[in-house]
Amino acid sequence: MTNINFKNRDVISIRDFSKQEILHILDRAKKFKAKPNPKLLEGKIMASLFFEPSTRTRFSFESAMQRLGGSVITLADAKTSSSAKGESLSDSIRIVEKYCDAIVMRHSLEGAARLAAEVSNNPVLNGGDGANQHPTQTFLDLFSILETQKKLSRLNVALVGDLKYGRTVHSLAYALSLFNCRLYFISPESLKMPGHVIDEIKENKANFSEHTQPERIMPKLDIFYATRIQKERFADLVEYEKVKDVYIINNALLKNVKKNFRILHPLPRVNEINYEVDDTPYAYYFQQASNGLWVREALLALTLGK
């Protein structure tokens, strides 16, 4: 594990990382959490290119860079940048990379971060490319699972809600399949896990099953990963109305859960988790969000050779 070298490595897709590499990154994040914010990146500049809106991902990346002593240059508004004038993404990246040491980006097109990585000599960290990947979210999800369960392997994990469009659940299902977790996919029929994700996790010999209701599975679970049903994905709002409140976690649902059971959510939540759940020992979604900082510190430090 000590031979893993991340210097100049891009972080585009969770599929690019082996189990050992994932564990190495999580271990580094754990060290940052234990001893926060060493000034490792003084003199380094991160370009923050969010062509699509983001709150948590952007803030935590920018905060991580600054807490490690580095600085941030940022695309204030994609509407006023060169891309709005018709400049190709390849050209934009070629210019920006000259001004920085690492690029963090989010873009609505799938494969945009991979393209940036092909063009740039600096490490590119994907903050989300369309419906494809959001690897740093997956790292922080894994970090939170490891933190609460003290292990990643052979856990019983339910992924719940919009499994069709939610990119976080696609990447997480893949990553958990590397660790031999038992996966329960709980969704309305219309929002089932796509076939291409199922094919991938089958390749990793994952044990999984698909369900429409969570009740009977609850006592088996270690992790309940809830997701928002995304209104913006529905062309027909009548269809959205049918499924929007189909899974609401409340205290009644938590009656028979295991002691180590935890609820995670990539946030923002709308109605999926009742506020009463926030005060139970099972709620871990806010700590999960704050773990994004340590994971992003680890990724920035590692890719910048520190």
Added chain:
Amino acid sequence: MRAYKVYAIKDGTVIDHIPSGKGLEVINLLGIANDQDTVTLGMHFNSKRNKKKDVVKVEKRELTPEEVNRLAIVAPTATINIIRDFKVAKKIPIRIPNEINGIIKCGNPNCVTNHDPIVVTKFQLASEKPIKLYCFFCERTFDLDEITLS
């Protein structure tokens, strides 16, 4: 006596058993439309194997294995015969390459390769039977019928 719908060539390449209607795509894919070699295209011939087929004959030019492999995308069933002095000198089997760069378009409309004017598409062979191709950029896997030539 057999009536030749397309005359025999002395030297060159005969691409036979092209799926019916795909002959023009084969010509485009090989980029031979603008060459000065004589090219003959026959479409919708009767075929014992597939009922109908297209045939392309390229005179005075022997296709390379790399060119032949590209045909796997539009004409995986085609057979390639190298002709020397009116005789079949060599048959080249089609083998789909493990990586295909630039000649096909990603089937995902939201893939960056369908929006950026500079990027060259890159696909990896995910499965040979049936043929499935994995887009290096958007990470989706496509069946052959979801892919078009760029």
